[in-house]
Amino acid sequence: xxxxxxxxxxxxxxxxxxxxxxxxxxxxxxxxxxxxxxxxxxxxxxxxxxxxxxxxxxxxxxxxxxxxxxxxxxxxxxxxxxxxxxxxxxxxxxxxxxxxxxxxxxxxxxxxxxxxxxxxxxxxxxxxxxxxxxxxxxxxxxxxxxxxxxxxxxxxxxxxxxxxxxxxxxxxxxxxxxxxxxxxxxxxxxxxxxxxxxxxxxxxxxxxxxxxxxxxxxxxxxxxxxxxxxxxxxxxxxxxxxxxxxxxxxxxxxxxxxxxxxxxxxxxxx
Ligand SMILES: [Zn+2]
Ligand SMILES: [Zn+2]
Numbered sequence: 001x002x003x004x005x006x007x008x009x010x011x012x013x014x015x016x017x018x019x020x021x022x023x024x025x026x027x028x029x030x031x032x033x034x035x036x037x038x039x040x041x042x043x044x045x046x047x048x049x050x051x052x053x054x055x056x057x058x059x060x061x062x063x064x065x066x067x068x069x070x071x072x073x074x075x076x077x078x079x080x081x082x083x084x085x086x087x088x089x090x091x092x093x094x095x096x097x098x099x100x101x102x103x104x105x106x107x108x109x110x111x112x113x114x115x116x117x118x119x120x121x122x123x124x125x126x127x128x129x130x131x132x133x134x135x136x137x138x139x140x141x142x143x144x145x146x147x148x149x150x151x152x153x154x155x156x157x158x159x160x161x162x163x164x165x166x167x168x169x170x171x172x173x174x175x176x177x178x179x180x181x182x183x184x185x186x187x188x189x190x191x192x193x194x195x196x197x198x199x200x201x202x203x204x205x206x207x208x209x210x211x212x213x214x215x216x217x218x219x220x221x222x223x224x225x226x227x228x229x230x231x232x233x234x235x236x237x238x239x240x241x242x243x244x245x246x247x248x249x250x251x252x253x254x255x256x257x258x259x260x261x262x263x264x265x266x267x268x269x270x
Contacts, residue, residue, distance in 0.1 A: 011270035018229030055094025110157030
C-alpha cells in the first residue's frame, strides 16, 4: 500500500549529474563536442547538467569553454564536474588536478572501478567479470566497500557514484551485506555527501538500478540526499530510463533531489 504522504504525481526529473562528453579518451572540450549535449538535454527537459568525465581525461576539460557554453545556453545550468576513481595508475594525478581546480569545479563524483587488478576496471563488460572467477564473493564485496569508504573519506568528493557497482555482472553476496552497507552509508552521512541514483545499472548485465532497493531504503532512513544520473557516454543516453526512475522514486517516497554549484548542495523538492 502506498502511504498517505507519497506523492501521487510521478516526479519530473530535470537534471543529470553523471555524464561523459569525452567518452573513453581525451577529447578537448569544444563547442562541437559539448553543444550537442546541451541540445539533447534541453530536448529531454533536462535543465541542469553536470559534465563528469573520468579524472584520467582531465586534460580535455576546459573551464573557459564551459563558461562560453553557459553564456550561449542561459536556460540550461552547466556544471563543471569530474568523476574521480581509484585507478592505481592515474588517480594520484587526478586528485592533484581536483585540488588545483577545486574552486572552478561545481561537483566531484567518487567512484571505485578497480579491485585487486591494477590494469582493468572490474566494471568492463564483459571482460571484467573474469576478476570475480574463483574468488569468494563476500570477500570481493567487503573489499569493494572498503575502497568506497576510502573514496568517501578522501575529502575530495561531493557524491558517491553507482554505490553498488560491484553487482554489475550479477554476482550476489552469499551473506547479508547490511552491516557493510550501514558502515558505508554512515560514513557518507558523516561526511555530508550525496548518493547517486543511476539508471546505468539498467543497461548492464545486472539490469538493476544503482544502488539497490536495500541501500535506497537505508539511505532514506539516514537522510542522505540523492542526485539523479544516467552515466551517459553519448548525448543520446542523457536521462535514459528517467521515467522508470521517477516511478521508483515515487514508490520510495523520494521527494527531493540535489544539485551542486561550486560544491554547495542545492536541494530541490519534486
Ligand atoms: Zn563510474
Ligand atoms: Zn561514469
